[in-house]
Amino acid sequence: MLLELENITLLYGRIQALHGISLTVDEGEIVALIGANGAGKSTTMRAISGLRPVASGSIRFDGEDITRLRADLRVVRGLCQAPEGRGIFPGMTVLENLDMGAYTRKDRAGIAADLERVLALFPRLAERAKQPGGTLSGGEQQMLAVGRALMSRPRLLLLDEPSMGLAPMLIQQIFDIITEINQQGTTILLVEQNAQQALSRAHRGYVLETGNIVRSGTGAELLHDPAVKEAYLGVA
Numbered sequence: 001m002l003l004e005l006e007n008i009t010l011l012y013g014r015i016q017a018l019h020g021i022s023l024t025v026d027e028g029e030i031v032a033l034i035g036a037n038g039a040g041k042s043t044t045m046r047a048i049s050g051l052r053p054v055a056s057g058s059i060r061f062d063g064e065d066i067t068r069l070r071a072d073l074r075v076v077r078g079l080c081q082a083p084e085g086r087g088i089f090p091g092m093t094v095l096e097n098l099d100m101g102a103y104t105r106k107d108r109a110g111i112a113a114d115l116e117r118v119l120a121l122f123p124r125l126a127e128r129a130k131q132p133g134g135t136l137s138g139g140e141q142q143m144l145a146v147g148r149a150l151m152s153r154p155r156l157l158l159l160d161e162p163s164m165g166l167a168p169m170l171i172q173q174i175f176d177i178i179t180e181i182n183q184q185g186t187t188i189l190l191v192e193q194n195a196q197q198a199l200s201r202a203h204r205g206y207v208l209e210t211g212n213i214v215r216s217g218t219g220a221e222l223l224h225d226p227a228v229k230e231a232y233l234g235v236a
């Protein structure tokens with residue numbers, strides 16, 4: 001087990017956003033977390049990456065309790081989250097942003113190879129390599145956020161809505177990249193509104209509703225589950 005959440009609860013002031021979340025991610029998996037707006041997907045990611053303290057429950061990563069570990073120390077251990085939406089450095093160029101993603105690495109050759117790969121996968125980023133990140137379109141900034149996370153080659157990559165703001169063709173591409181990165185050995189936990197794509201790429205998935213996990217199974221099982229179909233796949 002690479003990641004294990006046990007009975008996690010989380011509060012925003014008096015609002016309880018998570019009501020006892022338990023989930024696991026095994027080494028080598030892609031696991032998808034799906035659910036409607038406000039279900040608690042982003043909050044679960046914040047709990048895992050340490051951006052928000054949990055009220056109770058435990059989080060184990062690679063056999064160690066990280067429930068109270070600082071977020072930056074989780075990154076050092078190989079837990080890296082690509083921010084939702086536009087979490088890039090607007091004043092830095094595209095290349096500098098990507099470089100920042102590799103700041104915990106020392107393997108120069110590996111970093112250079114990954115940079116080339118990210119730029120090949122996202123030709124728009126290559127075209128705009130010298131431009132400040134803040135001048136990119138919303139969709140391009142989202143690609144940059146994902147590209148930057150890929151540059152860190154984490155053991156567990158957390159992706160919050162990687163397809164948000166991308167044109168349909170690019171959505172396909174970003175999921176191809178996610179699959180490729182996983183096949184090269186990176187475990188991935190992703191949150192997605194695009195349940196169809198996420199579940200068809202994921203080994204396993206969890207369905208969140210109002211801060212609770214209400215269903216789990218293999219990606220295929222959830223894709224064919226009538227209740228999931230009706231609520232999240234737009235099929236009655």
Ligand code: ATP
Pocket residue numbers: 012015017035036037038039040041042043044
């Ligand atoms: P979305 O896809 O809209 O981001 P989500 O499933 O990621 O939805 P969360 O953003 O995790 O949902 O929100 C879960 C609940 O916590 C919601 O009721 C939301 O209103 C509340 N919430 C989220 N962030 C905060 C915050 N900073 N302060 C107070 N309440 C919050």
